[in-house]
Amino acid sequence: MRFDVVSLFPEMFSALTEWGVTGRAYQRGLTSLRLWNPRDYAHDPRKTVDDRAYGGGPGMVMMAKPLEDTVEAIKAEHQSSGVQTGPICLLAPQGERFSQKIAKDILSYGNLTLICGRYEAVDQRFVDRTVDLQLSIGDFVVSGGELPAMTMMDAVIRLIPGVLGDEDSAAQDSFINGLLDHPHYTRPEIYAEIPVPDVLLGGHHAKIMDWRRQESLKLTSRLRPDLIEDARKNGLLSEEDERFLLLLLK
Ligand SMILES: C[S@@+](CC[C@H](N)C(=O)[O-])C[C@H]1O[C@@H](n2cnc3c(N)ncnc32)[C@H](O)[C@@H]1O
Numbered sequence: 001m002r003f004d005v006v007s008l009f010p011e012m013f014s015a016l017t018e019w020g021v022t023g024r025a026y027q028r029g030l031t032s033l034r035l036w037n038p039r040d041y042a043h044d045p046r047k048t049v050d051d052r053a054y055g056g057g058p059g060m061v062m063m064a065k066p067l068e069d070t071v072e073a074i075k076a077e078h079q080s081s082g083v084q085t086g087p088i089c090l091l092a093p094q095g096e097r098f099s100q101k102i103a104k105d106i107l108s109y110g111n112l113t114l115i116c117g118r119y120e121a122v123d124q125r126f127v128d129r130t131v132d133l134q135l136s137i138g139d140f141v142v143s144g145g146e147l148p149a150m151t152m153m154d155a156v157i158r159l160i161p162g163v164l165g166d167e168d169s170a171a172q173d174s175f176i177n178g179l180l181d182h183p184h185y186t187r188p189e190i191y192a193e194i195p196v197p198d199v200l201l202g203g204h205h206a207k208i209m210d211w212r213r214q215e216s217l218k219l220t221s222r223l224r225p226d227l228i229e230d231a232r233k234n235g236l237l238s239e240e241d242e243r244f245l246l247l248l249l250k
Pocket residue numbers: 090091092093094115116117118119120121122135136137138139140141142143144145146148
């Protein structure tokens with residue numbers, strides 16, 4: 001999986017390439033990242049990439065031309081190195097809400113270009129001419145597209161085969177099987193007078209799996225009943241799951 005990221009603050013991405021699971025994936029060559037600064041494609045000696053908004057109002061707007069030239073340079077590099085250019089994605093509060101499903105789709109593209117906005121907005125003509133999709137990390141505004149981009153990249157990188165060891169496999173994570181993850185416990189066996197549930201101490205693998213599934217179902221039906229409905233529609237609930245959910249209603 002190769003990411004091309006367009007950002008005025010490329011140094012921020014060391015948070016992703018130098019730390020934890022994503023850092024190890026990057027260092028092992030399981031994912032690659034090429035950073036592009038639109039200032040390098042500005043057309044004046046002052047390297048201007050933003051200007052005041054037509055119609056007035058606060059804040060600056062990112063100019064279309066340096067962004068478009070950056071994307072052209074990305075495509076040219078892809079062509080010369082035999083990379084199939086994937087979608088050009090703008091991080092934007094107006095975009096489709098990012099999800100585990102979208103993370104999986106992105107992984108199947110093999111390449112994604114992420115455009116990190118800054119200031120008040122990006123010139124709409126760049127969006128109309130060059131952007132294939134817009135993604136949001138939620139109904140709130142942050143100061144730039146870098147943190148949203150890193151959040152999405154992390155979610156995608158976790159899904160690359162070999163990135164996670166067996167012990168922390170993504171298959172166990174919330175949303176992967178349509179449900180929220182079950183509770184977890186570690187030592188000590190009793191903490192603040194609260195013991196670890198007996199079943200987890202018994203070493204009986206099948207019973208532990210049943211308990212975890214039921215806890216996932218309980219938590220999901222209490223906190224996110226919408227996910228239970230989706231899981232049902234997508235055929236992710238067994239007859240045993242349905243029997244257990246019925247018991248919860250009593
Ligand atoms: C200060 S924000 C601009 C907000 C814009 N004026 C609005 O109200 O929709 C600057 C940049 O941060 C990024 N951004 C902010 N919130 C985001 C979100 N929820 N999801 C994805 N990107 C976001 C976008 O790239 C945006 O262009």
